[in-house]
Amino acid sequence: MPEIVIDDLSVAYRERGGEFLAVDRLTLRVGDGSIMAVVGPSGAGKSTLLAAVAGLIEPRSGRISVGGVPTRPGKVGLMPQEDLLLPWLTVLDNAALGLEFGGVPVREARERALAALQDFGLGAFAREHPSSLSGGMRQRVSFLRTALAGQDVLLLDEPFGSLDALTRAELHMWFLGLWQAYRSTVILVTHDVEEAAFLADTIALVTARPARVLKEIEVPFSRPRDLSLMGSPRLGRLKADLLGELLSGAPR
Amino acid sequence: MRIARHGAPVLLFLLVLAAWQWLVTAFRVETWLLPSPIAIVGSVSSSAGLLGPNLVVTLEETLVGFFLSLVAGVLVAGGMHLVPRLRDAVYPWVIISQTVPIIAIAPLLVVWFGFGPASKIIVVVLFAFFPIVVNTYDGLTRVPQGLVRMARTFGASRWQVFRRIEAMWALPALMSGVRIAITYSVVGAVVGEWVGSEAGLGYLLIRASSQLETELLFADVMLLALLGLALFGLAGLAERIAVPWVREERMISK
Numbered sequence A: 001m002p003e004i005v006i007d008d009l010s011v012a013y014r015e016r017g018g019e020f021l022a023v024d025r026l027t028l029r030v031g032d033g034s035i036m037a038v039v040g041p042s043g044a045g046k047s048t049l050l051a052a053v054a055g056l057i058e059p060r061s062g063r064i065s066v067g068g069v070p071t072r073p074g075k076v077g078l079m080p081q082e083d084l085l086l087p088w089l090t091v092l093d094n095a096a097l098g099l100e101f102g103g104v105p106v107r108e109a110r111e112r113a114l115a116a117l118q119d120f121g122l123g124a125f126a127r128e129h130p131s132s133l134s135g136g137m138r139q140r141v142s143f144l145r146t147a148l149a150g151q152d153v154l155l156l157d158e159p160f161g162s163l164d165a166l167t168r169a170e171l172h173m174w175f176l177g178l179w180q181a182y183r184s185t186v187i188l189v190t191h192d193v194e195e196a197a198f199l200a201d202t203i204a205l206v207t208a209r210p211a212r213v214l215k216e217i218e219v220p221f222s223r224p225r226d227l228s229l230m231g232s233p234r235l236g237r238l239k240a241d242l243l244g245e246l247l248s249g250a251p252r
Numbered sequence B: 001m002r003i004a005r006h007g008a009p010v011l012l013f014l015l016v017l018a019a020w021q022w023l024v025t026a027f028r029v030e031t032w033l034l035p036s037p038i039a040i041v042g043s044v045s046s047s048a049g050l051l052g053p054n055l056v057v058t059l060e061e062t063l064v065g066f067f068l069s070l071v072a073g074v075l076v077a078g079g080m081h082l083v084p085r086l087r088d089a090v091y092p093w094v095i096i097s098q099t100v101p102i103i104a105i106a107p108l109l110v111v112w113f114g115f116g117p118a119s120k121i122i123v124v125v126l127f128a129f130f131p132i133v134v135n136t137y138d139g140l141t142r143v144p145q146g147l148v149r150m151a152r153t154f155g156a157s158r159w160q161v162f163r164r165i166e167a168m169w170a171l172p173a174l175m176s177g178v179r180i181a182i183t184y185s186v187v188g189a190v191v192g193e194w195v196g197s198e199a200g201l202g203y204l205l206i207r208a209s210s211q212l213e214t215e216l217l218f219a220d221v222m223l224l225a226l227l228g229l230a231l232f233g234l235a236g237l238a239e240r241i242a243v244p245w246v247r248e249e250r251m252i253s254k
Helices: A046-053 A091-101 A106-119 A135-148 A165-182 A193-199 A233-249 B002-026 B037-046 B048-082 B084-099 B102-113 B117-141 B145-153 B158-195 B201-210 B214-242 B244-253
Strands: A004-015 A018-030 A035-039 A061-066 A077-079 A153-157 A185-190 A202-206 A213-218
Touching: A004 A046, A018 A035, A018 A046, A018 A185, A018 A202, A018 A213, A035 A193, A046 A061, A046 A153, A046 A185, A077 A135, A077 B145, A091 A106, A091 A135, A091 B158, A106 A135, A135 A165, A165 A193, A185 A193, A193 A233, A202 A233, A213 A233, B002 B037, B037 B048, B037 B214, B048 B084, B048 B117, B048 B158, B048 B201, B048 B214, B084 B117, B102 B117, B102 B158, B117 B158, B145 B158, B158 B201, B158 B214, B201 B214, B214 B244
Parallel strands: A035 A185, A035 A202, A077 A153, A153 A185
Antiparallel strands: A004 A018, A004 A061, A202 A213
16 A cells, blocks of 8 residues: 655745746655545645646756656546536446546456445445435445446545535444444545544644645544544543644634 | 416417407408418418428428527637637637628528539528637536536546536536527528529418418418427427426425
């Protein structure tokens, strides 16, 4: 499993003639098979950070390596807030799409996608179209599409953000199951400190535009984690600490 | 529900026909001025031998011209989308193809390409090409960038992005273009025949109107209207088969 190393990374983007710094000399190391949550205020340049790790945009300076080699498109899975399923394909074909784009023959891609759909409780929907699925179900298909593509690195850009609280809690558990099975290295971008504390091994608090690392925190909870952790005082304390750090570090 | 949906147009149609029939009989309008609906229907059956072959000619010109427009339109739109330089060079010509007064150049087309179907097919293409290019190109440019980005993170090539995502996304827009283009095609064929021809419903229109055969004229116009309706209906059917997901999404978002 690959380790992600982000070394002294700066990313700038152009807007209305000026150049703006979205990420400023950011250094992070995500251990193989672990989940790091990047938490910060909205619009903090976190999505830009993920796009750079995915190899979609060129950094101004610094290095990003995945498993010891420089990153490039097609190497890591990027999962945004919208499910981005194609309405004209069935759930099965949608789930197989990442594999197909990665060069796996159609037949084999479908077989592997069907097996994964069955393993993760979506087998009954394989022949349906995304329009007949609920938001949470669609997001699961999208997760599987990304995880299946064989990319041991998953970059999650607030994938739980648009779901209602109940669906989100359900999906958190489902996602942890998926992660246990694939053991990917994960960067989860979120502004929800509770979500970060529940899912991640380490949490990086970042400042708003440009994104700098404010503090890195080890999450002390053992795995596997279940819903009893969700309401526990331990999680409540960590959550309060995180919020305190964020509020004191980000003057407005 | 179903009866209400289909009942309203049928009822309106019958009312208009009845009013027409009544006006013509009550005021004793001369047949050469305005024939009654019953007389028109009678003329369709009595002149079937004349109308039938001419209908086939017009239908052929319409369909050949339409399919040429479809193929050319899709190729040009795809090329414009994939090669921005080509777009800049070609777009003005696409617009010119529509804005040039076809009535003015149609006689020249007849001089160049003769009285046969070729000149008519070119007029049809001049009418139908534009809505297909513009709709398809618009569809291609409106693909959500998130989808393209998603495909790229999976390592998709430019061609894969085009074929699997952009082309499919643009298909509903193309199908709306098709519905417009198919009705324009009928108009185009008649305009082409009007200017100079030896056969077709447009040719028959000129003959009927110069000889004051008003019943035949109306029978001809009625056939053209029905032809337009039928082709439009076929295009709608093709749309439902080609892009079923658009209908599904509409039903669900209701």
